[in-house]
Amino acid sequence: MMSNLPPGLKNILIVMVLGAMAQTALPRIGIDPTNWYLFYPDSQNFRIWQLITHIFCHGGFGHILFNGIALFSFGMVVEHRLGTSLFLKLFLVSGLGAVFIHFAWMGYWIFEQTGYLFPNLATGQEFIPYPPMLGASGALYGVMTAFALLYPDESMIFLFLPYPIKAKYLVPIIVGLDVLLGIVDLESDNIAHFAHIGGALFGFLFVKTWQRYFVK
Numbered sequence: 675m676m677s678n679l680p681p682g683l684k685n686i687l688i689v690m691v692l693g694a695m696a697q698t699a700l701p702r703i704g705i706d707p708t709n710w711y712l713f714y715p716d717s718q719n720f721r722i723w724q725l726i727t728h729i730f731c732h733g734g735f736g737h738i739l740f741n742g743i744a745l746f747s748f749g750m751v752v753e754h755r756l757g758t759s760l761f762l763k764l765f766l767v768s769g770l771g772a773v774f775i776h777f778a779w780m781g782y783w784i785f786e787q788t789g790y791l792f793p794n795l796a797t798g799q800e801f802i803p804y805p806p807m808l809g810a811s812g813a814l815y816g817v818m819t820a821f822a823l824l825y826p827d828e829s830m831i832f833l834f835l836p837y838p839i840k841a842k843y844l845v846p847i848i849v850g851l852d853v854l855l856g857i858v859d860l861e862s863d864n865i866a867h868f869a870h871i872g873g874a875l876f877g878f879l880f881v882k883t884w885q886r887y888f889v890k
Contacts, residue, residue: 682758683749686765687742690810693730694738707731711806712773714780716792718800729769731808741810748814748821755824756884761817764880768816771876772869776807779856779868805864812869816877819845823881849874 679687697707712728713720732738753761781791784802793801821828826842839847849871856867 679746680750680753680758680761682753682761682765683745686749686762686810687745689730690732690738690742693727694732694735697731708806711808713806714777714784714804716784716794716802717804718794719804719806725770725773728806728808729810729813732810733808737809741814744814745810745817748817752817752820752824756820760884764816764820764877765813767880768819768873768877769810769813771816771879772812772866772873773807775872775875776812776866776869807866807869811866812873815849815870815873816880819849819874819877820881821845823878823885845874 693710697710700707708719709721710724710727710731712724732741749761752764756764784793785791788801790796822841822845826840828841829838830841830844831838852867852870852874855865856871
């Protein structure tokens with residue numbers, strides 16, 4: 675099956691699996707994989723490489739399985755349409771867009787609570803302990819949004835819904851749920867909903883820009 679995958683998607687999936695294996699193996703030799711997770715820039719744990727490495731780390735088997743299956747489902751079609759180079763750029767732009775919107779939301783929430791965008795730097799102490807973000811979900815949302823733009827009338831079945839829904843309706847519903855859950859901000863919810871929104875937004879902008887300026 676791997677031999678039939680387009681090269682961009684295949685390499686992304688391979689790196690995701692290697693990242694998951696490293697998360698399991700490295701603690702056994704005294705290396706902390708959380709250095710690869712993404713922390714808010716105000717955290718003493720933030721490192722610049724985390725902007726990329728967090729995409730290929732996941733919070734357990736279920737997390738990587740869901741993202742891997744979804745990327746496989748949407749990514750094959752999107753890469754065949756865009757080509758490998760553009761597909762990889764879409765994946766990266768969506769992943770970084772997810773970070774941008776996630777950080778923007780965190781900054782807003784932190785400022786509302788403390789009066790600072792970076793309270794730890796401002797006070798010189800660990801004023802707020804920041805949880806990390808990890809996973810390819812933001813980049814996945816960009817790929818998923820690209821699929822909906824490129825194949826809007828393609829019917830899809832989502833999770834437990836018994837009837838197929840066209841992509842142009844299903845993807846906005848999924849993103850809309852993230853908007854709702856992100857605003858409600860349930861304490862028991864450890865999902866970075868605004869990262870999903872950011873990935874979808876930047877995936878949308880990427881495809882629209884490509885269609886407007888490069889497709890003839």
